[in-house]
Amino acid sequence: MAEHAHADHSVGHDHEAEHIKAHVKVYLLIFGMLILGTIVTVGISYVDFGAAWINITIGLIIASIKATLVAGWFMHLISEKRMVHAILIVAGFFFAVLVALCIWTMAPESLIGGGKKQHTTSVPVVHEPAAAPAH
Amino acid sequence: MEIPYTTKPRPDTALYNAKVGIWLFLASEVMLFGALFSSYILLRVGADPKLVWPALAAWPHHSDGLLNVPMGAINTLVLIVSSVTVVMAWVSLKLKDFNKFFIFQGVTIVCAMGFCAIKSFEYAAKFSHYHVVLNDGTAMTGHLEPKQYFTTDKKLRAANVAEIEFVKDPAPGHGHAAAGSAAAAHDDHKPVKIKMADVQRLTFWGPQQSTYFAIYFTMTGLHALHVIGGALVIAYLWIPGARMWKTDPERFTNRVKVCGLFWHFVDLVWIFLFPVLYLL
Numbered sequence: 001m002a003e004h005a006h007a008d009h010s011v012g013h014d015h016e017a018e019h020i021k022a023h024v025k026v027y028l029l030i031f032g033m034l035i036l037g038t039i040v041t042v043g044i045s046y047v048d049f050g051a052a053w054i055n056i057t058i059g060l061i062i063a064s065i066k067a068t069l070v071a072g073w074f075m076h077l078i079s080e081k082r083m084v085h086a087i088l089i090v091a092g093f094f095f096a097v098l099v100a101l102c103i104w105t106m107a108p109e110s111l112i113g114g115g116k117k118q119h120t121t122s123v124p125v126v127h128e129p130a131a132a133p134a135h
Numbered sequence: 136m137e138i139p140y141t142t143k144p145r146p147d148t149a150l151y152n153a154k155v156g157i158w159l160f161l162a163s164e165v166m167l168f169g170a171l172f173s174s175y176i177l178l179r180v181g182a183d184p185k186l187v188w189p190a191l192a193a194w195p196h197h198s199d200g201l202l203n204v205p206m207g208a209i210n211t212l213v214l215i216v217s218s219v220t221v222v223m224a225w226v227s228l229k230l231k232d233f234n235k236f237f238i239f240q241g242v243t244i245v246c247a248m249g250f251c252a253i254k255s256f257e258y259a260a261k262f263s264h265y266h267v268v269l270n271d272g273t274a275m276t277g278h279l280e281p282k283q284y285f286t287t288d289k290k291l292r293a294a295n296v297a298e299i300e301f302v303k304d305p306a307p308g309h310g311h312a313a314a315g316s317a318a319a320a321h322d323d324h325k326p327v328k329i330k331m332a333d334v335q336r337l338t339f340w341g342p343q344q345s346t347y348f349a350i351y352f353t354m355t356g357l358h359a360l361h362v363i364g365g366a367l368v369i370a371y372l373w374i375p376g377a378r379m380w381k382t383d384p385e386r387f388t389n390r391v392k393v394c395g396l397f398w399h400f401v402d403l404v405w406i407f408l409f410p411v412l413y414l415l
Contacts, residue, residue, distance in 0.1 A: 020229050027226075031219045038211045038409075042204065045197060045414035052415075059410040066406045074222050075399045083148040084158045091162035095169040102173040106180050 030069045037066045142385040157393045161400050168404055171354050175411065178346045189266060189274040191336075195347055197414050200304070201340070202351075203257055207413040210253050211405065217246035218402040221369070221395040228388040233380055236391070240373045243398070247366035254359055259284075261340040261348070267301065267329070268336040276340075277303040280326045288337035299337075300326040351412055358408060361401045368394050 041062050049055055072078045077088075139145075140152045148155050182194035188201070195201045220242045227235035262284045268274045279286065280300035291299065302324060338344050342352040372391055379387040 017230055020226055024223070024226060027219060027222055031215065034215045034218075035212065038208060038215065041410050041414065042208050045204075045410070056415045059415050063407050063410050067403050070218060070399055070403050070406065074218055075396055081149045083150055083155060087155075087158045087162050088165075091165045095165055098166075098169050098173050099176070102176050106177065 026073060030073050033069060034066055037062050037069075141383075142389060151389055153389055153393045154396075157396050161396065164400060168354075168357075171350070171357070172407070172411075175350050175354065178350055182346065189276045191266075191268060191274060191345065201347070202413045203260065204413055206253050206257050207409050210250050211409045213246050213250050213253070214402045214405050217243045217250075218399055220246065221398045225388065225391050225395050228380075228384070228391055231384075233377075237373070237377075240369060240391075243369050244366060244373060247362055247369065250362055251359065251366075254355065254362075264340045265301070266336075266338055266340060266344050267334060269329075269333050270335050271333075275301075275303055277301050285339055285341070286337070287339070288331070288334050291331060291337065297331055299329050299331065299334075301329050302326045354408055354412065358401070358404055361404070365394070365398045365401050369398065 041059055044058055044062075045055060047055075049058075077084070138152075142151055144150050145152060145155075179194055183192055184194075186193035188195040188199040197204065220239045224236045224239035224243065227233070227239060263278065263282055264276065265279060265286070266274070266276050278301070280302055305324070340348055342349045372387075372394055376390065377387070379390070
């Protein structure tokens with residue numbers, strides 16, 4: 001009986017070892033993708049798409065993909081227990097609230113501020129010729 | 136007294152306790168860096184888009200050459216490599232190969248030190264780089280001759296300096312346009328004499344220079360502290376803490392895993408910091 005249990009145990013370990021070895025290939029693949037992502041991010045920042053927001057959007061999309069690879073596979077989030085997901089959903093929710101609040105304050109005419117526009121016209125601070133002395 | 140659930144999962148969370156602990160900690164870290172990222176968004180959107188660096192209130196473009204993109208890119212690669220070695224160190228322990236763990240953990244520490252070394256070169260370059268506004272409103276950037284660190288107009292005036300020698304930076308190729316004229320760039324490298332009486336503001340590229348450098352140093356500084364903290368824990372598990380491998384291998388493997396989770400988070404923050412500060 002005891003021998004039988006022992007045999008089962010070692011088989012279990014071999015399985016785990018095989019399982020982990022298969023994971024190593026995935027890790028190396030993700031390593032390659034992260035390097036590629038970095039090169040693309042740097043390369044694309046030198047391309048002029050005509051508007052800054054296009055560069056920013058592309059840059060952030062690539063960064064998000066890289067972050068997903070690291071969190072999902074290196075940190076094993078895709079196969080993690082529900083408790084961890086629950087903790088992160090709470091953190092993610094409050095992070096989203098934080099960013100949303102910032103965006104609301106930047107666009108006062110949209111959801112808060114009820115149409116009260118507070119935009120001030122910008123005054124160039126430098127590159128201005130010195131004002132002539134008043135007489 | 137034995138600490139419960141260091142290896143066995145707790146029935147209610149289905150995890151060993153250290154893992155719940157590290158994830159709660161990382162959730163709080165998300166909020167910490169989240170506060171800084173949202174500050175970044177506000178500062179950046181609040182900057183006047185019509186102004187062009189080196190105007191004081193302008194948000195610089197990466198073609199203005201404030202930050203060293205190759206150094207930042209190399210540091211990104213260094214952190215990616217360290218992320219792989221961290222996970223491979225844990226895999227080695229799972230496969231009961233302590234020698235491989237020792238190598239991978241060692242490589243991670245080398246990467247962490249490499250990251251800090253590159254970052255300190257970058258910081259040093261900023262602290263000897265200057266932003267000057269003259270009384271007529273002209274703004275320019277460059278170096279003092281001879282090289283000086285951490286100087287401001289107040290310090291120069293206090294030392295009764297009447298005139299400075301200033302090597303202007305080549306005209307920044309804003310919008311990738313002014314990359315051409317090599318002759319003009321050559322002229323820019325000759326030091327010019329500037330009377331301190333004409334200087335309205337002179338300061339090194341530190342957090343006090345502009346909102347951009349303020350958020351740059353706050354975010355990269357906090358991140359660098361995380362790198363140092365993570366490296367200390369990795370170094371502890373590398374040699375002194377590794378004695379636990381002989382007495383309680385499963386618990387030691389979990390410690391390496393938990394430490395690795397923190398390290399991946401540090402890598403993750405940099406994945407966003409690099410494009411946000413250096414490139415966009």
